[in-house]
Amino acid sequence: MRKDLLILSFVILIIAVLFSGTKIQSVDEYYLTHIDEITPDSETVYISIRSDTLLNNMEKLKSELHVYVPTDGVILPESEYVLRPGDTVFDILHRAVRHNRIQMEFQGADKNIYSSVYIQGIQYLYEFSAGPLSGWMYEVNGVFPNYGVSKYKLKDGDHITFHYTVNLGKDLGHSF
């Protein structure tokens, strides 16, 4: 009986893995993203990643993660990337972190009730790492949108900034 359950679990595991795709890439392959050359007529957007709020709230952050908080609060300084047609905020972020070899973990759109990609962590700073109200939020041109990163379609010249919050956005001047 137990043995049967065990074998079943292994089979389910293998099926789950195969089902979700078997794209295996080595570390270097993954980070080798094709960055488009910026030409005068190409449409571009700007993206930066910041963790300033943490500097004032270090006591809330898990001790082992202190080493990952940059002293100036800037994880990624504002960088320009070519906007490909149909790119969402997520596409730009994904390209940017791969280009700069910054760790990022996200939850796929299909696993989400909002059916949008959800950013769980950047540079080892995860949601809930600094208390139950902490996590990543983003704003475009100073406005915090009400939908997920893979739903926001960008226009030429947009400025995207990712911020880490420790209390659901209040420290960033925005609340839900």
Place this chain on the structure above:
Amino acid sequence: MYLKGFAMFHPMVLFFYFLLVFVILLSTLNPVLLGVFFVSGVMLFSLLHTFRKTLSELFFYLFVWLLVTLAIPLFHHNGMTILFFLNDNPMTLESMFLGMAIGFLIISFAFWCKNYSLYITSDKILYLLGTIQPQLAIWYTLLLRFIPQCKRNFRDIQSTQKTVGFYATSSLFERLFGFVKIIKVAFLLSVEQTFSQIDSMKARGYGLQKRTHFSIYKFYIWDCVCLVWLIVIGILFLLNFKELDFYYEPSLKALTLTKEMSLLYGILLSIGLLPAMIEIKELVKWKFLKSKM
């Protein structure tokens, strides 16, 4: 099995012991602690069961451990050392270590659960419940007899019904329906029996006045000593909790093996080994006595 070796201790002591073990085991993922409790758990198990059984259990749980080790990295992608990428998700070394740790946790837990059930038998549970509230003990005992009786009734009815052509229909639906019906009747039969037991309880004066709670368990000096020792360890553990707590990601915490920490780990090891040592002592004692006789 009963009332020799570790089982000689008072149920309260036994209960606190296992409580302490489970709390320590489940509260941190400290690899040293995991190792300590895994080894002591398996050792105790091997003293209580045959060698063959211990081996077969270990074999089974090896696969469980493997399963967990492989499964955790599929869901946890945090960690500095990336081995490769699977579907855009990094498979990190740290996650694998986390997986191994959780695997050890699960199998240690399993072995300790088995050990627990051998020591904390139903009459000890009954005693413990009774000290809280005598009524609880009675309901527990009725439940204790109800479930096996229900199972037995179910088996009897099912085998009887087979020979009366009950399952001879080829329709799956009818068979399922019949199965449910048998469960219902088995349940009712057991309930009838419980009513009769309640009658028997009333016939012997249950409920007429305040009940006393009889026990054959007495507190001996070694119970007190053990209890004090357990409480001391418990406090030590709580005080050092921060030090003992472990994390695996983004990178493995550095294990500080200072003199104090080693001492602490040693003390906790002694806790894990306590029943095993007592059992071994008993074995040796009787072997020695036998050779003298």
Place this chain on the structure above:
Amino acid sequence: MEIFKVENVNFTFAESSKRALNAVSFTIQQGSFAVLFGASGSGKTTLLQLLKRELTPNGKRDGEIFYKGELLEDIDAKTLVSEIGFVMQKPDDQIVMDTVWHELAFGLENMGLSNAQIRKKIAEMTSYFGMGDWFHKKISELSGGQKQLLNLASILIMQPKVLILDEPTSQLDPIAATEFMQTLHRLHEDTGVTIILVEHRLEDVFQFASDIMLIENGSIIAQGSPRIIGQIVKKINEHHIMLEALPTATRIYYGLSTFTNESPITIREGMEFIGNYKNEIQELPRNIIEQKIDKPILAMKDCWFRYGRDFPDIVKGVSLKIQKGEIFCILGGNGAGKTTLLKLLAGQCKPYKGYVLLHDKKMKKYSMEQLYKKNIALLPQNPKTLFLQSTIREDYEVTAKLIGFDKMEASLQIERVMKMLHIESLMDMHPHSVSGGELQKIAIGKLLLLQPKILLLDEPTKGIDVFAKKQLQQLLQQLRAQGMTIIIVTHDMDFAAEIADCCGLYFDGEVLAIDVPKSFFAQNNYYTTAANKIARQLYPNAVTCEDVIELCIANGLDKK
């Protein structure tokens, strides 16, 4: 002193209109050992339950019951609980706790005794009953006899003045039953506790009893000491059915003529009494049914069986042949062995070595449908497990549908079965609410609907009264006349002696000594019927009570 006095008591159950007890009056003297017997449904259990207030069922009661001179309802609960003890029929229904020692302590805990007091009493009780070995065991590890002994001990530990027992040995095998009775007797002698006992099996208990009462249809129709009760019953009705419930020695005595002296009640007394007869004729001419055709309908060839890899062998290389149309009885000691054998014969279990042949075809070649529809039917030890619907009629209808009868045929068959078993009045009742003998009848009825060719019965005489046994006997003989093959597993030797064509002794996984009843019992010294034990000096081949009576009459008195 009168400990119990019952005056003109009538009792009707709450939902019924028929009187369960009718103008019942009797007294029980302190220190006496009273035995109550009667057919099932006659009101015995109800009467006992009225004496124990906590167990009295809902209903209307007239008349008065006095305990030690006071009205029962006026006495305070605590006194009653400890002074009147009640032992129920099924050991498992009465045990509440999980371990032996805790069960013993239960009653005393209820009385609020301190730990030290309880310890002392438990020590005393355990020593008296010799329970030292199994004191620490769990209830599930005990045998039936031990469980019932435990029940007795846990009541006695409360030091009752009266002990009421409702068929305490009906679920036990003969050895355990005899031991229980001996214990009761020893208790009675040692402590003088008043005992009120209801029993079907009077063989063992008559010698210990001081008063006997016969109850019928809710009234006590005969009362007297064990040695004269037979006479009293005979005066009511020469051929009263309940006379067959009396011990064999007594039955032989009364069967021979209307003696007015005191009757013998033990086997030894019976032997002394028989000694007055001549023994020239040792065998009566009888039609011996020649069964020379060796055409077995069911056969086992070298079967081995065990319940699991780590379990011991239960059946060890048994070979058995059962002829068509015969009644075959398997006797033997207690334990799961005989039931397992029956299950193998019925196809419920499969042997790991050897095979079973049904109609000369291996059993494993049959499908479930072929086996159990119009072929084999098994009556289990617990007939309640046969019924799944809420009334008996519904259950029969479902069974009939299962067999494949259409509506017309179904009601015809059900009618036929009802008539054969006289169960018309029970049809609309719930299967769990009928008494033992009735339960058995409706169970057999259900099996008959399946129109089996082979009927297997597992301990059919457990806990049923003499009247129901007789009916069962007649039914089985009727079925045999219709060509049915019947296999019975039982410890009831008297029943087997009366009805079997062939008997076998089951021992240590094997079936030995297969023979016709006459030779089977006559060859055994100890494992034989009471009648055989009584008469063996004179008539070694006499196996049933009737045999002995006939032979005595044929021989005549020895005019020495």
